[in-house]
Each structure stands twice: as structure tokens, then as C-alpha cells.
Amino acid sequence: MKASTFTLFATIAARTAAFTPSAHSGSAFSRNMSANSVPLANGAMSFDRVCREWRCKYTGDKATSESLEAISKLVDEYLPKIKAVSSGVTVNRLVCGACLDFKLMTTVPLEDFGPWEKSGYAPEEEFLEKLRAIEGVSQVETQTITNMVI
Template sequence: CGQRRAERGRARFGGSMGGSEIARGVEFDTIAREWRMKWSEDDDKASLVAVQEALNACLPKIKALDGVIEVNRVVCGACHDFKVITSMPAEKFSLWGAAEFAPEKEFLSQVKDVPGIYKVETQTFTFMKM
């Protein structure tokens, strides 16, 4: 996360990130930011419960972001994945990146301290309904 990652994202997705084409014929209209981590089954899945509680506390801030289309949570019981995906129109995304994807730092620093949470990562990608 942070400024360097936002700059790399702008370069990958077409300058201002308001563009609609990554390469000839590869168009998009939505950009998403994913926060992901792995959780443990220890203590009756206490780490999963804790990250869900952290998300519940942070969710009003995420949903209040200018341009949010939707916020999705993905949980895989077999792979122990916990993912939060926030999507917004391409033209709004660069403003969120300039703000370091707030409240990303707050949320990630909170979940990194949860026993049983590991491999905390972020990723930016595009969506396009086909």
C-alpha cells in the first residue's frame, strides 16, 4: 500500500487510472482494491471472528468513500482466505489511491495484530462485466 503502490497502479491502469483500456481490446470501467489475509482454525476460528469484527467496525468508513460501488467479503473455509474487495468507478479510484486507500492502513494494522492471521496483502485490479 502507500504512495509507491498507488503510483505503480496508475502506470499499470493507464495514466490517471481514469482510462478505460489497459491494452488494445482490454477495457474496464471499474477498479477494485483487495485486502486479503489467511486465518487459522485455532481456538475455534478465533482469528476469523476477530477479522470479521474488525471489518464490521471499519465498514461504515469504507462504504462512505466517494464513489464506492460495492464492498464484498470473501471467505474460503478450505483455503482459509479472508478478503475484502472494494470497487469503484475507474474515474474515482485515483482519488482513493492518493489518500492511500484509507482506511486501509488502519484496518490492516489492526488485523496484523490478531493471533492466527498471516500473509496480509493488498492488490489492485480491474473489473468489467462481460
Template structure:
């Protein structure tokens, strides 16, 4: 268990990949992002310590997010291994016309 401060403990760390998609061409960029996720999903789910992989899509602000939740004690290995091919995945997202603001973030993630 990790502790950020008194009363803020955690057992899981999440790695988020996110981008913005466009309405252009009948949401072709969103479709492409989903296809890339489908191709990458087995690799993410196969990582030792992965608890879940979630996809978040917001139609209002046009967010596409992938959140990989990992047991905290396994996160260091996930990070050291390059987050299961994350750099190549980010390159593929960045090459899709209509996808922008491709970013990542790491944070704790707990069910309450």
C-alpha cells in the same frame, strides 16, 4: 473508461485486502477479521465512487478477502486518501493472533 490493451477496457478498479485465517480456537482469527471489517465497513462504503464492498471467505484455503470496487475515475482520489484508512486497518489485521499473509492488491474488476 480505461484501456489496458485493445479489447480490454475497464470502468472499475478494485482494491483487495486479504489474509489467511487459522482454525485455532474455533476460528477466532476469522471471527476477529469479520469484526474488524464490520468496524471499517461504513468508512469504505462512504468513499466517493465506491460501487460495492465484497467479502470473500474460503474455508478450504482459509482466505479472508475484502474487495472494494470503485469507479475508475474516482480511484485516484481513493488511493491518494490512503484507501480509506487502509494502513491502520492492515495494522489491526496484522495484530490478530492466527491471521497471516496480510496483503493488498489493486486490479480492474468488471462484470461480464
């Protein structure tokens, strides 16, 4: 692991304890682990991408929900800013019609996470303020998690 990547990760881990690396031996690493990965589960898993999830509940039937339609318009408005966070960004939208859940997951490479975190996950504050203002939207929350394609 490069020294600069490790330093960056150490800073991130100090602020987001869920990602604190554990001690490991070379043999504990998963064979799928890249040089920039951080081990989890005694080396059985690793991550090199971190996700910021914005989520809420919406009202109405998924096919005709006015609140979900307004959320969609908000996502369209902010998507260019969200995609500008990192050249390696991926953005996923999840909608559950049964639970009335909406989630927007923005995943960036580990080396881009620290600067994004320092910026307050811009444009998170603006986006969430507008999300909360939508009639029928409740339980607006955020979470920082790893998000790996396996």
C-alpha cells in the same frame, strides 16, 4: 472519453503500471465498452472500475475460527468508513475454507480511484494494522486490480 477522465487515468496509470492503456484503433473496442472505459487485451476487454483488495490467511476451521470471527468484527467496525470512499463503491468479502483465505475487495468507479489512492486508500492503513494484530492472521497483503461485472 472525457478529457478530465483521461487526465485522471493518465495520472493513475503512471503510478499503477498494470493499468496503462495500450494504443488501439476504433474497431478494436469491445462492443461492451462504455465511453469511460479503458481498453485491455487489444480492445477485447475494458474496465471503468478499480478494486483495492486487502487479503490475509486465517487459522482454524472456517466454522469455528476465532481469527476469522475477529476479522468479521473488524470488517463490521470499518465497513461504514470503507463504504464512504465513493458513492459508487461496492464491497465484496471472500472467504475460502479450504485455503484459509480472507479477502475484502473494495471497488470504485475509475474517476474516484485517483483521489482514494492519494488518500492512501483510507482507511487501509488503520484496518491492516488491526488485521495484523489478530492472533492467527498472517500474510496480510494488498493488491490493486480491475473488477468488472460482465
